[in-house]
Amino acid sequence: xxxxxxxxxxxxxxxxxxxxxxxxxxxxxxxxxxxxxxxxxxxxxxxxxxxxxxxxxxxxxxxxxxxxxxxxxxxxxxxxxxxxxxxxxxxxxxxxxxxxxxxxxxxxxxxxxxxxxxxxxxxxxxxxxxxxxxxxxxxxx
Amino acid sequence: xxxxxxxxxxxxxxxxxxxxxxxxxxxxxxxxxxxxxxxxxxxxxxxxxxxxxxxxxxxxxxxxxxxxxxxxxxxxxxxxxxxxxxxxxxxxxxxxxxxxxxxxxxxxxxxxxxxxxxxxxxxxxxxxxxxxxxxxxxxxx
Numbered sequence: 171x172x173x174x175x176x177x178x179x180x181x182x183x184x185x186x187x188x189x190x191x192x193x194x195x196x197x198x199x200x201x202x203x204x205x206x207x208x209x210x211x212x213x214x215x216x217x218x219x220x221x222x223x224x225x226x227x228x229x230x231x232x233x234x235x236x237x238x239x240x241x242x243x244x245x246x247x248x249x250x251x252x253x254x255x256x257x258x259x260x261x262x263x264x265x266x267x268x269x270x271x272x273x274x275x276x277x278x279x280x281x282x283x284x285x286x287x288x289x290x291x292x293x294x295x296x297x298x299x300x301x302x303x304x305x306x307x308x309x310x311x
Numbered sequence: 312x313x314x315x316x317x318x319x320x321x322x323x324x325x326x327x328x329x330x331x332x333x334x335x336x337x338x339x340x341x342x343x344x345x346x347x348x349x350x351x352x353x354x355x356x357x358x359x360x361x362x363x364x365x366x367x368x369x370x371x372x373x374x375x376x377x378x379x380x381x382x383x384x385x386x387x388x389x390x391x392x393x394x395x396x397x398x399x400x401x402x403x404x405x406x407x408x409x410x411x412x413x414x415x416x417x418x419x420x421x422x423x424x425x426x427x428x429x430x431x432x433x434x435x436x437x438x439x440x441x442x443x444x445x446x447x448x449x450x451x452x
Contacts, residue, residue, distance in 0.1 A: 228369035252395035272398045
């Protein structure tokens with residue numbers, strides 16, 4: 171049974187895809203704690219981050235750094251916070267969250283963002299990623 | 312003015328060092344949210360994680376994976392959670408936290424752990440890291 175993220179990677183489920191390369195995909199979290207809250211996901215479906223081979227862990231965070239650069243260019247924030255919890259979906263994923271204070275990395279408070287605003291954020295981050303890293307890094311243009 | 316972490320790296324301040332290589336150090340957090348809560352720190356003093364060169368970001372998480380393996384061998388938990396917030400100390404660091412539930416990654420609830428217990432945890436994780444990765448990976452034996 172493929173994970174919800176594998177279904178998104180296979181285009182069997184819709185998502186706000188902001189960046190993609192051969193090994194990874196980045197999508198807006200639909201239960202965001204901040205505007206611009208993004209999930210960076212390895213296409214290899216493993217439950218636990220640290221069960222990925224070391225090369226894959228390294229590649230995942232290299233890709234996450236690029237996505238973070240695109241987010242922080244578009245969403246006003248002091249920096250991009252990082253969290254990996256992994257109790258909800260059994261497919262490893264890195265949360266990238268624009269934060270201004272320690273307390274902003276708080277998964278107990280979800281925002282309600284309109285579809286219109288989600289689309290704006292999606293387009294802004296996606297365009298910035300493509301501008302920074304070129305379409306060769308994105309399979310979703 | 313060197314950061315508190317640079318002072319620890321330079322042995323100008325004491326710390327519970329559990330692992331070290333040429334580029335990184337790992338220490339127990341003295342304000343832990345869980346037993347075994349560890350900070351993985353690049354020796355290069357940059358404030359913001361994503362200001363590190365991409366190779367350094369990749370190397371940091373490769374090292375963090377090794378430290379996570381040592382922690383999860385010694386501290387009962389479902390997995391090691393990861394967080395990078397970076398609002399308190401202006402020197403990038405990765406929190407590795409043994410967790411059993413999403414709510415365990417909660418920086419608002421700090422534990423009080425006795426010095427005796429901290430020393431036990433320190434020794435256990437340090438020994439496990441050396442056993443798994445050999446003394447060549449650790450400058451602190």
